[in-house]
Amino acid sequence: MSGRLCRRLLRLGCPASSAGGWSRLSGGGLNGTGPPGTGRSGLSGGGRMNVFSREMKQRQKDWAAQLQDSQQYDYLRQEVGSRVADRVYDIARCVPQEVVERFCLTDVSQQSLRRRRPSEIPTHCVLADEEFLPFKENTFDLVVSSLALHWINDLPGALRQIHQVLKPDGVFIGAMVGGETLYELRCSLQLAETEREGGFSPHISPYTAVTDLGNLLGQAGFNMLTVDIDDIQVHYPGIMEVMTDLQGMGESNCAWNRKSLLHRDTILAAAAIYKEMYGSEDGSIPATFEILYMIGWKPHESQAKPAKRGSATASFGDLSKTGQPSCTDQP
Amino acid sequence: MGVNSRQHGAAQGFHRSSVCEFMSGSNVWSRTREKMRLFPELFAQCANEAAVYGKCVAATTTGTQELRKDLCAKEFEALKICFTNAAKKRAR
Numbered sequence: 001m002s003g004r005l006c007r008r009l010l011r012l013g014c015p016a017s018s019a020g021g022w023s024r025l026s027g028g029g030l031n032g033t034g035p036p037g038t039g040r041s042g043l044s045g046g047g048r049m050n051v052f053s054r055e056m057k058q059r060q061k062d063w064a065a066q067l068q069d070s071q072q073y074d075y076l077r078q079e080v081g082s083r084v085a086d087r088v089y090d091i092a093r094c095v096p097q098e099v100v101e102r103f104c105l106t107d108v109s110q111q112s113l114r115r116r117r118p119s120e121i122p123t124h125c126v127l128a129d130e131e132f133l134p135f136k137e138n139t140f141d142l143v144v145s146s147l148a149l150h151w152i153n154d155l156p157g158a159l160r161q162i163h164q165v166l167k168p169d170g171v172f173i174g175a176m177v178g179g180e181t182l183y184e185l186r187c188s189l190q191l192a193e194t195e196r197e198g199g200f201s202p203h204i205s206p207y208t209a210v211t212d213l214g215n216l217l218g219q220a221g222f223n224m225l226t227v228d229i230d231d232i233q234v235h236y237p238g239i240m241e242v243m244t245d246l247q248g249m250g251e252s253n254c255a256w257n258r259k260s261l262l263h264r265d266t267i268l269a270a271a272a273i274y275k276e277m278y279g280s281e282d283g284s285i286p287a288t289f290e291i292l293y294m295i296g297w298k299p300h301e302s303q304a305k306p307a308k309r310g311s312a313t314a315s316f317g318d319l320s321k322t323g324q325p326s327c328t329d330q331p
Numbered sequence: 332m333g334v335n336s337r338q339h340g341a342a343q344g345f346h347r348s349s350v351c352e353f354m355s356g357s358n359v360w361s362r363t364r365e366k367m368r369l370f371p372e373l374f375a376q377c378a379n380e381a382a383v384y385g386k387c388v389a390a391t392t393t394g395t396q397e398l399r400k401d402l403c404a405k406e407f408e409a410l411k412i413c414f415t416n417a418a419k420k421r422a423r
Binding site (some may be wrong): 191192194195196197198237238240241265267268269271272273275276277 | 367370371374380381382384385386388389391392398399400401402403407410411414
């Protein structure tokens with residue numbers, strides 16, 4: 001073992017991934033003209049958003065985890081998880097295999113925690129809500145969240161808490177579902193409900209826009225941000241398979257304003273529209289998952305800072321001189 | 332003359348947020364789920380009607396006509412009749 005500081009890792013949300021998302025997109029979310037939503041929704045006076053029912057999400061995740069064949073729904077999480085792992089390995093200072101001394105896995109669902117894969121790294125499982133992390137400040141060198149942030153009500157608050165539990169010069173690597181995810185499903189349901197019922201209500205949960213993400217991370221106090229987007233397209237035989245798989249992943253909608261009933265006629269209409277508008281040659285239909293990857297560092301003196309104004313040693317004018325042949329003889 | 336709970340359940344749409352009930356034996360949710368499992372098979376038999384209905388609705392996204400309730404009711408009726416017939420044939 002090298003003489004490094006002890007490494008502690010925190011992982012939010014279990015290796016299974018979840019779909020859906022949180023967003024303040026004004027245009028992206030559907031504003032229902034259909035039946036009014038049930039329960040609390042929207043902004044409360046204190047500015048704390050309450051969009052999702054966390055209790056419902058816990059029940060959905062518990063149910064999905066105890067399914068007999070729950071592994072078959074893991075493909076999305078595994079794909080995103082492996083891409084997040086790539087990013088972790090890329091960061092030179094974190095070499096998990098050798099120097100991780102403690103690994104904390106948190107999830108809001110107990111069944112998901114039980115289902116986790118065994119690993120050689122000593123792991124603590126903590127049953128915790130991502131919005132209320134039960135850890136002291138400056139505990140972790142690395143926090144990883146893979147497809148868990150999109151069901152959080154107060155995302156700025158959660159990011160601030162992550163920032164708090166990180167040690168200075170600690171890093172947060174996250175992946176969450178973003179704006180364009182499942183737009184085919186969303187549009188098909190919207191058109192079908194409009195044509196069949198005369199109005200529509202949101203069935204897909206709201207997502208974060210990539211432009212918002214940078215601001216959110218900055219406001220939470222993170223430095224040296226990196227945000228990039230990846231599109232994963234999965235092909236399904238039909239709309240029922242899309243919805244069944246989302247449910248099996250534990251990604252059913254749990255927003256307060258969700259409509260709990262989907263009429264048979266509407267499903268039939270949506271299936272026809274989905275196939276007609278987005279179907280491919282071989283009869284399958286695509287579902288897009290837009291994944292946003294983010295990396296942020298907790299500030300520390302050793303980190304590179306922007307150079308002071310007036311300290312430049314080269315001029316932008318020199319750029320125009322590069323690329324021209326340096327030798328003087330002309331053809 | 333009691334209430335037949337099976338009829339009551341079957342007439343409703345697909346309820347996706349049930350968690351505990353259907354795990355314990357046969358009830359309205361498990362029966363509805365069973366019916367929904369047949370959906371892809373039945374839907375595949377009505378591909379033409381589905382395409383016609385789909386085109387009618389999709390046309391509103393590109394053209395000037397705005398989508399409103401029952402704009403494509405005729406096409407949907409054809410699709411629904413085809414679907415119901417396929418279900419009846421399957422049930423035999």
